[in-house]
Amino acid sequence: MDFKDYYSALGVARDASDEDIRKAYRKLARKYHPDVSKEADADAKMRDINEARDVLQDKEKRAAYDQLADHVARGGSPDGGFRQPPPGWDEGFEFHRGPGQGPADHADFSEFFSSIFGNRGGMGSAGMGGQRGPYRERGEDHHAAIEISLEDALRGAERQLTLRAQEIDAQGRPHLVNRTLDVKIPAGVRPGQYIRLAGQGLPGHGGEPAGDLYLEVRIAPHKLYRIEGHDLYMTLPVTPTEAALGAHVTVPTPGGGRVDVSVPKGARSGMKLRLKERGLPGKTPGHLYLLLEIALPPADNEAARAAYEALAKATPSFNPRRNLGA
């Protein structure tokens, strides 16, 4: 695990003020926002700057991080390798969730972040170090994402999910444990939907229940189908003969079956054929759209060349560039 330089991630100096950090973050967040950025690694950059901001804008976390950075600078291994914070590095620090900080986002943070601050959204007052009295608090809700295949989304599946979570040991020191959950993915789940796992969030305190875990469903890119809302799109290649004269062709459906489709006479490239309610299932099922693409047979033998020439002779008035005025 590499030691992460959060100051470099935001491009600020070690003595940067809160305002400097805020400005640097906002500038970079606009640059790498996934809706506007053209950078190839925008997602990764956004994660890095979110993580750096999370630490540097929190007074207690920043002080703890600075102390750890000093420790690593004094005795860290030459290659910058970093294993675990040294014992006692966080003494006297108490991490609080600041106003306006939600519990989300931290699921994507790095192993380095987890090793220091645990996999916790905001550190509750029972987080690390310091003296505290008994109190009761329901555990915070936690967020993560799960990527599944389109087939799993359609048919339902069971998946194992490993989460890193922080626990307090008998000596009162935090340590990270891996939790493996067997998660049932209901059939018909759609991208952007959330699955709620009751009681799988952060543990409660003083006998209060644990929070919930929310999993955002993401669907991995598919080699045949593209998802748009509830609908699926597939490119359907047809020959010039099939497009011109009409044809019946067999196409695969996302559910695993096959269906006969009628290509109308005079079909053009880009024409859309709709297979009603063959998209994502649900209360309002989506449709499967087939985008026609005319594939030209290669003129790589005498018979094929003769056929193309015969076609040209048979359609002397056909001018595909008529609209260009040519």
Next chain:
Amino acid sequence: MRATTTTTVLESSPLTVGELARAVGAEDQWVLRLVEVEILHVDAPGEPPERWHFRSSDLQRALAARRLERDFGANLDTAALILDLQSELRRLRALMGAHGLA
């Protein structure tokens, strides 16, 4: 450590105001403000908040509003406009994709 867990999709078990607030680390009042500025839409606005229900798209918008507030200091009216513009951008990109232009 290993556990099997019960899963529910928000579409079949929607969230209450309190549950949505907790899921985004906010107070109930904040969720009521989201409804007021129309970041969230409820099926029956005339009903008391105890009867409101929220689904996946609501949680997604609430989380996005929380980030805009936190990351850019946006107030909720500004966040509402940004979220609407984002939705429009995604709708247009989907339309381009549907016409093979994306």
